[in-house]
Amino acid sequence: MLAVTTSAPATEVSVCTDLGAFSIELFDEQAPAHAANFLRYVEHGFYSGTVFHRVVGGGIVQGGGYDRELHRRATFEPVQNESRNGMSNERGTVAAARSDDPHSATSQFFINLADNPALDGTHDDFGYTVFGRVVSGMEIVDRIGALPTGSAGPLAAEVPEPLVALSSMAVIDRAALAALPEASRAEEIQREISDAAALNDPGRTLEWVRHYRAICAPPDSYVLLIEANAALAKHDVRRAQAALDDYFAITDAAHPTYRSAETLSRNLVPAMPPVVETLFAHCDLPEKPAIPNGNLGSLEDMVEGQAAVRDYMGASEMYLDCLSEVIDRRDLSDAEHASAVRRHNEAVALMEELAESFNRQVRIFKAREP
Numbered sequence: 001m002l003a004v005t006t007s008a009p010a011t012e013v014s015v016c017t018d019l020g021a022f023s024i025e026l027f028d029e030q031a032p033a034h035a036a037n038f039l040r041y042v043e044h045g046f047y048s049g050t051v052f053h054r055v056v057g058g059g060i061v062q063g064g065g066y067d068r069e070l071h072r073r074a075t076f077e078p079v080q081n082e083s084r085n086g087m088s089n090e091r092g093t094v095a096a097a098r099s100d101d102p103h104s105a106t107s108q109f110f111i112n113l114a115d116n117p118a119l120d121g122t123h124d125d126f127g128y129t130v131f132g133r134v135v136s137g138m139e140i141v142d143r144i145g146a147l148p149t150g151s152a153g154p155l156a157a158e159v160p161e162p163l164v165a166l167s168s169m170a171v172i173d174r175a176a177l178a179a180l181p182e183a184s185r186a187e188e189i190q191r192e193i194s195d196a197a198a199l200n201d202p203g204r205t206l207e208w209v210r211h212y213r214a215i216c217a218p219p220d221s222y223v224l225l226i227e228a229n230a231a232l233a234k235h236d237v238r239r240a241q242a243a244l245d246d247y248f249a250i251t252d253a254a255h256p257t258y259r260s261a262e263t264l265s266r267n268l269v270p271a272m273p274p275v276v277e278t279l280f281a282h283c284d285l286p287e288k289p290a291i292p293n294g295n296l297g298s299l300e301d302m303v304e305g306q307a308a309v310r311d312y313m314g315a316s317e318m319y320l321d322c323l324s325e326v327i328d329r330r331d332l333s334d335a336e337h338a339s340a341v342r343r344h345n346e347a348v349a350l351m352e353e354l355a356e357s358f359n360r361q362v363r364i365f366k367a368r369e370p
Contacts, residue, residue, distance in 0.1 A: 016216035022137025034131035045242030062110040070153030075106035083121030087130035102126035170213035202233035283322035286315035294364030
């Protein structure tokens with residue numbers, strides 16, 4: 001009697017972009033290290049808010065390393081090259097981007113718009129590791145590949161205009177999704193997310209959030225805040241930070257959950273140890289000016305206060321630029337990067353609070369006028 005063997009179904013990842021969705025099937029067996037590396041970034045929410053920053057016309061579309069402002073994101077350690085796995089850089093395949101060092105691949109990937117055999121590994125030389133292929137939505141990739149390009153931010157050329165961002169990536173569980181009514185799938189998943197959060201079950205909460213992202217449902221402030229809290233409960237600070245970044249990108253300060261999100265963001269990273277503080281020693285935090293009292297101050301007091309606030313805002317912008325340079329460094333540890341981001345967010349919050357406090361006193365002062 002012949003034994004029948006079956007291989008496990010390949011991992012499939014949904015990729016949600018500004019132009020539409022496509023999905024990637026991973027070569028789990030042929031490129032295990034690269035497939036696992038890619039999934040690590042997916043599961044940490046790393047790719048949310050990143051952009052396709054490089055297009056070589058008719059050649060490749062590359063992404064996974066920069067955000068919408070073209071700031072580079074800190075990555076995990078690189079993986080060993082697997083380009084001699086027999087997989088070729090054919091049209092529609094997904095490969096790991098790297099530097100001249102063949103073992104330097106981290107988060108960045110590219111999708112081949114055409115057959116590119118020159119990128120394959122050979123017996124004598126390492127190439128670019130193919131670890132997956134686009135199995136649906138290749139027309140979306142082609143649309144990105146057809147965009148005009150130029151220079152932008154720190155990148156000298158080949159940046160598409162406009163930038164196309166990824167709203168999220170998630171592993172697809174087709175069996176779980178098929179069990180839900182298609183017409184109300186997003187609403188059903190949102191209900192499951194809320195129920196799991198109410199039961200204080202972070203594992204199940206994040207599982208349903210994954211389904212929500214897998215169907216490329218529109219970003220939702222409530223879902224993102226729930227995700228951030230659940231990720232923090234699972235000690236996944238990176239994912240919590242990524243969810244909060246998405247939250248603040250789409251949520252107005254008047255939203256009922258906004259203050260809760262601000263509190264969570266401030267408490268996300270523990271106090272910085274002295275060794276981390278040295279990273280910011282050259283960044284000068286300006287002294288917060290005194291705000292004039294609108295009930296008692298004169299017009300001259302209000303004008304002087306306005307000038308002081310304006311000077312503070314200008315100095316704070318320089319401080320933020322300095323912090324951004326620290327954040328963009330590639331040699332930071334996870335803790336150092338998270339601390340730099342926290343310091344940046346705290347400075348922005350101080351600027352917003354100061355502006356609102358001064359405007360409040362201006363309104364009080366104007367109300368005194370006859």
